[in-house]
Amino acid sequence: MSRTSRARHILSTRDRSPSLRANQPLAMATTAAMLSAAARRFSRSASTIGRREVTDSHILTIDGYAASRKIPRNWWSRSPPFEAVDHRWTIKYFPNVASCCFEGHISFFLELEVDSFYGVHRITDPVDFKFSLLDRAGNAAHSRGVEGHVFSEATKVYGVREFMAWKDLAKSGCVKDDAFTVICDITVSQDWTKVDDEDDTGGGGGGAETPAAPRVVVPPSNLREHMNDLLWKKQGADVTIHVGEESFDAHGWLLMARSPVFEAELLATPASKEKLPGGVRRRVEIKGVDPKVFKAMLHFMYTDALPETMEEEEDETVVAMAQGLLAAANRFKLERLKVVCEEILCRHIDVSSVAVTLAVAEENGCHALKAACLEFIARPGNMKKVMETEGFEKTKDSCLAGMLDVAMKQLAS
Structure with a gap:
């Protein structure tokens, strides 16, 4: 390119540059608007939802080891109330469990304390809890527990019937000065909580403010x-x-x-x-x-809860009442009461009661309860024991079909 043409080229460029510089502010404004719109369009906030488990423990010392061994069946004692995982509890100790199936065993039950005489806290998350026998160094020597139990008004007491046999406790070396100690570990999953919140674009989408604590406390219903x-x-x-x-x-x-x-x-x-x-x-x-059954049913119809005295009765009385209430609930179409009684009976199945409970389940269309009874009967050695009970003699016409089905399955296996 000659010097003349090169000069003309440079001059031509210089002639165009003022117009470009004049339009530059408009171009920059347009670009900024586009970027701002894009930022608004693609801005994202991020959070993490976390679920954490909280565990609290309570140590209980049983003083009077020798005397406890002489306590008759159906006797129990309760610990003082204690706080754990934001609720109030007690521990029930049975030196000789009421059920004849577990005779010679110690039992521990965890009970959700009542708010007042008409209701309890309800835990909506499943609770894991275990009882552990502590050795002299404070370490767990033997443990039994329950996983995923939902405590509610109908199921506020639950536990381990066969925690430990007395003969095994005597050999454990954990008894000192006529006393032994157990620890109860209670674990509950807390509600979902927001643990982190930030804007990944660097502005405009920060974490939400923590709400102020309520100034008015609403009393329980x-x-x-x-x-x-x-x-x-x-x-x-x-x-x-x-x-x-x-x-x-x-x-x-x-x-x-x-x-x-x-x-x-x-x-x-x-x-x-x-x-x-x-x-x-x-x-x-x-x-x-x-x-008595009608009185308990009437109480349930008014309060949607069973009388608290049922929890304090011996196992045999509770079972008899629940059997009668289930039949009455089915007769008067009280579906929730029927399910509550079914759940109670499922927890109290043993050799002495299973035949009558099976007959009640058959007569009132309780399929889950019937399945639980047949499962218990199908365990090795149980069928013969059940057939020797007074309850079987009274109800064999109702429960023979189910038991025969169990027997046939055992023969086929």
């Missing part, structure tokens, strides 16, 4: 307490129910709301012309139900 008072104080009761030799006053509107069977019965029952204290009442007679 006391509806159950009021409903319990409504039942036993009989204020406004307009129905009298005769069960055997006993009578119960109740409120027709509640009975009809809770049970379609009662609804049909009361709608078909004219009010008595006889004026009683509190006004005119309808009279209903219930046959085929034990008065």
Whole structure:
């Protein structure tokens, strides 16, 4: 290229450059807007959701080893209440477990403490807990536990029936000064919590502010307490129910709301012309139900909970009551009560009760309870023991089919 043409080229470029410089601010503004829009479009925030397990422990010393061995069946003692994993608990100690299947064994049960006489805290996450016998150095020498139990009003007591045989405890070397010590470890998974929050674009999407602590504390519901008072104080009761030799006053509107069977019965029952204290009442007679069972069922209909006294009874009494309540719940279409009783009976299956429980399950269409009974009977040696019980003699017509099925499966295997 000649010097003249090179000069013309340079001049031509210089002639164009002022217009480019004039348009530069507009171009920069357009680019900035595009980048800003893109940043808004592709900006992302990130968080981590974490689930953490919290474990607390309680050490319990059993003083009086020699005396405990002489305690008869069905006797138990409770530890003082203690706090663990944000709840209040006690430990029940059975020196000789009530069930004949586990005779000669120590049992420990964990109990969720009641908030008041009408309710308990509910733990929605499964709880793992274990009891460990401590040696003289404080180390666990023997452990038994439970995984994934959900404590609720219906299942507030749960534990290990066969924690340890007395003969094994005597050989363990863990007894010192006529006492031994166990530790209860309780583990619960905390609710999902937000543990990290940051904006990966470097601005505009930072972590959320921590909400201020509430200034007003809402007390727990006391509806159950009021409903319990409504039942036993009989204020406004307009129905009298005769069960055997006993009578119960109740409120027709509640009975009809809770049970379609009662609804049909009361709608078909004219009010008595006889004026009683509190006004005119309808009279209903219930046959085929034990008065104690009906009283417990009526308590459940008002409060949606079983009487607390059931937890304090001996195993045999609890089983008999649950069997009667299950049949009554099925008769009066109280589905939740039926499931609650089914769960209680599943926890109390043993040689002496399984035949009657199986018959109750068959008669009332409780498939899960029936399966649990047959599984227990199918264990080696159990069928013969069950057939020798008084309960089997009374109910063999109802439970023979299921037991025969178990026997056939055992022969085929």
